[in-house]
Amino acid sequence: MEFDFSAILLGLTVLFGVVWGLDRLFLYKQRKARLDAAGTEYSDPVPVDWARSLFPVVLVVLLLRTFVAEPFRIPSGSMMPTLDVGDFILVNKFAYGLRLPAFNNKVVDLGEPQRGDVVVFRFPGFLCDDGTGKLIRSGDPGCSDPHAKVPSQNWIKRVVGLPGDSIEVHGADLLINGKPVQAEEIGPYTGNPQRAEDRLMLDMGATVWKEHLGKVNHMIARMPAYNIPNPIPNAKVPSKVPEGCYVVMGDNRNNSEDSRWWGCMPEKNLAGKAFLIWMSWKGWGTGGVDFSRIGTVIH
Structure with missing residues (x-):
């Protein structure tokens, strides 16, 4: 629940x-x-x-x-290597305007997301029948009951495309307004094979890259042996980002369910901008508290 x-x-x-x-x-x-x-x-x-x-x-x-600020815990590896499973982060709640609690209606406009921002938002998809009678989250608006109320769930991704941008994604290649986004390979991903998320990336031969997304330089992971995501444009994402929407992607580019699958993220779903890791818990027997990550500013 x-x-x-x-x-x-x-x-x-x-x-x-x-x-x-x-x-x-x-x-x-x-x-x-x-x-x-x-x-x-x-x-x-x-x-x-x-x-x-x-x-x-x-x-x-x-x-x-x-x-002001709200704490969240990272539950999945879709933002690795920037954010790890078990990271506890703080989210700036006034970066993009003040919103009413629970209803999320904006009452004071204080700004909009910028390219490269790591944002928390309410998942904008649908509840669909997976074929076995079980309701699952999906980005497919044509599923069995696209109007079913989706329980509130916060997701975290990086803003790649702004309203009005022309976006193209082909495998590892990302183009914004016709210009390729530059990235340099840093080396193979290293991690603890006792942790499931690390083991997957090690088994799939993940590599770490430094990506230059506008003014933001940040790390991403690539592992094409694991999965080839949907290209952009596709049936859910046009080449030009609509007004009031943002294209968001996980830094773990081949293991992230993001705009490439379910479409643009509506501005009304924004919760805030992630800015700090205040605690990192790797689990009993697999690292415990990772003191090296505490106090890390999120870029």
Whole structure:
């Protein structure tokens, strides 16, 4: 089951605020007068006391997560080698504007994503029948029930194409507005073969490259022996990026379900810009805490 933590925080804030507020408006004075008359020391009922104590705490957490920074954990290897499975990152929530919690409607416009930004967004795809009766996420709008509500899930990718850009992808070759994106090979990928994500990349002969995406220089991984992604343009992604949309791709170019599969990422789905790794946990017996990654600025 997937939980929208922002929605939970919003619900708790409203609940605690209503309980505390209604008590103060309609019950507090009578209760206090009754206890004073009886010579009893005043105390709030337990539910009211909890609401009064927790309301400001939950409200502050909600405001910080909604408008300042929100923590996320990287669950997959689609952004390797930039972001590893088990990295805990912070996301700037005001980089692209202020949005209402849970509803994600933008209320203050503060900017737009730039080429090379690593962005967190709500997955914009659909729920589809995989042929066995199981509902799976898909980028295919022609699936059995393209209007089924998709539970909120945050994804992370790198912005490659901006609205109005002409994008072409053919295997490892990326062209933006007719110009090839330059990349130099650094060498073979190295990792811990005890970890499933590393073992896959080692078995598939992954190589690491430095890509120059506009003003951003960052690392990507290539392993064509594993998978050849869809080219762009295709049925879901036109050669020219539509207004209000962005083409996003994972840095693990041959192992990332991204715009090449499900289309452009709508601006309305943006959650924020990833900027810092504050913790990295490789797992028991496979590295533990990776102190070398803590404090890494995300480029």
